[in-house]
Amino acid sequence: MSAADRPQAWRRRLDGTWSRRLRSIAEDRLDLLAWVIIAALVVSAVFAKPIRLTVPSVLQTLSGGFLAETVTLQPLQLAPHDPIDQNLADRLHPPSREYPLGTDQLGRDILSRLMVGARISLSVGVVVVSISLMIGTAVGVVSGYLGGWVDEAVMRIVDIVLAFPGLLLALVVAGILGPSLTNIMIALAVVGWTQYARIVRGSVLSVKQRDFVAAAKLMGVSEPRLVSTHVIPNVIGPVVILATLDMAYVILATAGLSFLGLGAQPPTPEWGTMLSQGRHHLLTAWWIANVPGVAIMVAVLAFNILGDSLRDLLDPRVASRLEGKGGL
Amino acid sequence: MTDDRPLLEVTDLQTHFETDEGTVHAVKGASFTVEQGEIVGIVGESGSGKSVTALSCIRLEEPGEIVSGSIRFRGTDVTTADERRLRRMRGQGMAMVFQDPTTTLNPVFRVSEQIAEALKVHEDPDSQRLLDYLHVPPFSDRSDWADKRRRAVDLMHEVGIPNPDERVDAYPHEFSGGMRQRAMLAIALAREPDLLIADEPTTALDVTIQAQLLERIRNLNQDLGMAVLLITHDLGVIAELCDRVIVLYDGEVMERGSVDRMLIDPRHPYTRGLLECLPQTTPRQSRLSSIDGEVPDQIGPGSGCPFAPRCEYAVEECRTGEMPRVRLEDGRDAKCCRPEVLDADPAEVE
């Protein structure tokens, strides 16, 4: 009853206050760092080299030749060199003015590859996370909302998917579909949606149990509306945290699978692929493996920091596999 | 230790907590004493600082901080004592029973183990080896621990835990609330303390158990001559058990004196309020919330009488002026700006 009397209660209050303030001083700096890193990644992803879209010929015909064969969405090129162009004469060139991060075994500029690699990592991350999120949320809402055998069946499927260590399942799926970035995305999404489905379903269930929902139902408010007005706000916090941490995981997993040769295929400048190609030059040309190594770590770190501080901010109870790097 | 000094002497105790919203003055200059073999009650509403006062006495006020005042136990100032002295004091002089028995016993150790630990500390507070307490074989004396556990069973018997022999392997969650509080009492008794601080020991228990436990405390006081500092919000408990009572409000002692006198003849408006909202029919569990208004939030040093906003006698002076201590007859005293309200001799104002 008189819990407010107890120093323990004070401590709790203090934790929410001054120690958080202390922490936020340290963390704000980390947060800022994370944002700077993510901004840099986005900039290099977008502006590393021009983005051109191939217009389907049907559309070209329809527009009466108004649309060109390709549409340039972004004409700038920040990357100093073409990431794919080989220059065997300049292979294994150490970092220099011409090649700020050196060249690889085929004489390609590592900085340029790194920048274009950011585009690959980020877009794979965004695509996989959005697909997982959409599928997971839809399944979670339907499952929690319908309940009964549908829920039972969905949850059993989730159980089965989770019976496999995530990365291994992704690895096997990617292996069977054949090594490619697209297949990695499919593989990661096949495993990834379950997390979202669980969280969303749980939230739907807890909302359904609340009194005001029963009351609203009695008053004739439709259930889909209830779900959209009450579930979505409840679930948005955990889902955002999960998605942020998931970005980190997907970037790492993509690099890991590519490192194993199951992801991006040469000459795609994917970070994991670049790292694996540098393994034979660790001593003689350290930059080939270590530059992408740092890039992977920094990107993953940024999303982890962001996810952490979002967790502190929004919902400290979310714990998930994304606590870690899933073995990568 | 000299006989003419009180067992526990708290003088102008101030305990603060630093928070984002400012400094919380949980205890603002409380002074009181506990004599050998005496039962003293501290009564007050939630947030009056009574628990913090009790915890400060045994130096568990963390994360709060004792900023001034002294607490002398058997003549030693515990506010400045080092870890070692504190351990000795806790192990061999002063014990505490907390309010909520569901959270005060460690859930992962057997009750008997937790009592045995207390026995072990009491035996030699200065020699505590981690590996011994972790029961790591070569570093731990198994027979000694077995002996301690047997004595723990005796103690369980002594505090009235039924069938203690069968409960030697029991964990806290296998005990009822009353049994857990008795176990806490056993942990306290294991140290053969001169002073037992009991912080709302019966609040979480149901009525019959409460009565039994209070009876037990009274017996211990009488049989062992152990002094008791009883923290409660329940004037009924005070009336039944205590020799003297201290009324605490917002970290300050409002009135103190012998129970007999104060219950019959309360002087301070706050004490009166407390008593008024305690008709005989009210169950003991009731909270002291019948006085209009709420306990202040204790943030900032404050000035004037903290009770002023709720006091029917309050005048402008009460809100801003100094609060004098007024001596009353029979060794009682009270803090109030208006001695006339206390029915006191103005000459006794300090």
Next chain:
Amino acid sequence: MAGVAGCFGDGGEPEGGTAEQITIGLHSDITREFWELYGGVSPYWTRVLEPLLWVGPDFDVEPWLAVDWERTDKLTWEFTIREDVQFHNGEELLADHVVHSIEKLIEQFPQARFSWRFADLENEPVRALDDRTVEFTTREEFAGFAAGIAHNMVAVQHPETDGSEFNAVGTGPYELVDVEREQNARVAAFEDYWGGAPATPELTYRVIVDPMTRSLAMEDELDVGFQPPKAQVESLRSNDAIEVREQLSSRVALVNFNLERGPTDDADLRRALNHAVSQETIVDSILEGLGKPARGPIGSIVDYSAYDSLPPYEQDLESARGLVDRSTYEGETLKLEISNEAQADWVPEQSKVLAEIIKDNADQIGVDIDIRVSEYSAFTDAWRAKDGHMYMFLWGTKSGSSDYIFFRYHSRENTHFSLGEEFDSTVTRGERAESNEERFEAFIEAQQMMMEQAAVLPMYEHVYLMSVDRSVEGLDPHPLSEFIEMKNLRMER
């Protein structure tokens, strides 16, 4: 350095130098399940098992367990077995042991039928005429038979050999002591070896598939390391205690085209790709000079190589583009199959880098290539199933005859590509030729036909490397690393 060799991790032997034991780092897993026929350990390098005939450093076929051989008929060959050869279990080598070994070989490796043209098992491919004489029967006339069976896989072993127990009973200078799967194989000197006791009491073959790891292990774990990666050569050479030896081999790194699937069935496209690639650039850059630009499918070191008479396909993007335009190619994506496993003495990384260069070069002439990486068994399966358009190999045999490449374009097997009847008959003519002259002439002609049709895209002749501790003696180079003799290997104190 020598003293620590091999005992690293055991912690048992003292430092300070003993030549009791030499550790050799191999790039290929000699303990894989694949080798169960040979007691679980590869017959290459280990010298536990021996073939009937040996290959000399200049590709001469030399007597080994067989002291003499003779073609007795178009299809039959008689071999005389060496006397006083003892197996490791003390038994004497007899003709029956040879019969047993060959029969098991044909049973286990069906491809033995056309590699060596043994007759089918029902037709007695091999029989003992007496204790010392063995008669082989081939399916067809095959003049290269003797050179062909000068191959480590045509090994003679005692029937006690049991692959599930890592127990190989052979006649070699070393006997198998102990195997740790995928880790190492230890062999001990066989004192009663017919060629005299070997110089070093014990050899340990460490399997270190990863080339960088292997070359790093030269620091303290290995005395001899096969195939250090080119990127490490410089740093190895900077170590005074280590010598890096180069040896031009008979092997050629090349790309085989699928002649039976569009669009690589078009010779113009294949020629275009040949013109797109610069052999010189590959050798100078990727190989850092450690290789020789190749002109044809058979290395210049082989006695019937057409190297001198073949016009090289110079890099010429202009005419390559013209050839592409003329061809039936219409923007399809060509599948280039490569293996991620060490082939012969080729590191897997090499094929990936080469594949990327070919892809890049093809890009420049408007041909799209997709690289597909597989493990070796899946890679060969794709090749046999004719799935894919291009297959990258380090071609060459591990025998005294280097004619395998011709088989692949001879239409007699349904897993092979057909280069036409004329090519078939030319190859057959060479295979059946009575004299070396006739044989060489036919084979050179066949190579010219292959290159005229651009059936392959030759890249370079392979130079293999060995990193050798300078105190190691008796390690003589050989164009086929599988025929390096280990018997005289020793360590100077």
Next chain:
Amino acid sequence: MYRFILRRAVSIVFVLFGVSVTTFGMVVFTPGDPAEIVLREQTAQNPSQEAIREFRAEHGLDDPIPVQYLDWMADVLRGDLGQSYYHDTPVTTMIIRRFGDTAELAVAAILVALVISIPAGVISAVHTGELPDHASQLGSLLGVSMPNFWLGYLLIVVFSLYLELFPVSGAGTVRELVLPAVTLGSGIAAIITRLLRSSMLDVLEAEYIGTARSKGLRERIVVYKHAFRNALIPVVTIVGLQFGYLLNGAVIVEIVFQRPGLGTLLIEAIFARDYPIVQGLVLVIAVLFVVSNLLVDVAYRYIDPRIRFDGGTR
């Protein structure tokens, strides 16, 4: 307790059924006809249609898929995981041969993780906001973000090449185990450290810690006996659930350090498109994973006496 295990076991049987159907389907629906692949491997020739038909009939490949599944399950239950397309060795044997190496790595990695994380987590919690806390927090942040496949190489470069303390690759001896175990353990250490820290912070606020202090116990005993044991409860769950992490990580670490374990076998089999091996491995790993999760649940109940006897309070 036993009822609880039984109940979990029943639900696990269902999950395992799903797992088996998934893994079975994995091979049935992969491209390529096993009959053709196996025959080509056996004869080194492209098999005739007739030979393929014969093989399919002989091996029941033309049976309805449910029948094939039942046949396969019957074999699996007998411990026969089938036959590789390319090798004569049964899949079961191949897995058993490689199992020890992976198990060794996993156990060593967990040990490394515990050795690092227990002191780091506790010290971090006891000295909140001070230097050791910041250091351990930063370390664990880096730990969870560092790719193992890069960390492995860095360790090789530093500890094998420059310091020459450990061998670069291989398996079998303790020295060869150190770097892989550290690589694999680092991530888990980071997770446990963070968890232990927050768990310790929670526990140190608990009232029974006040009780323990009020007894006159030394702070060390309060922290390492009373608080630690309680803080361990959530940690055990997470450590147990890291088994999946270990299996994931073993693949990467075994490739980096060239260790012949289950991970290398899996990668080899995937690149060989040798699906019977992939299938067998996936099945074995999933079963191990599911069973280990059950064991974690049991262990959890053992450590926390509150839920030890009263069944599934979750």
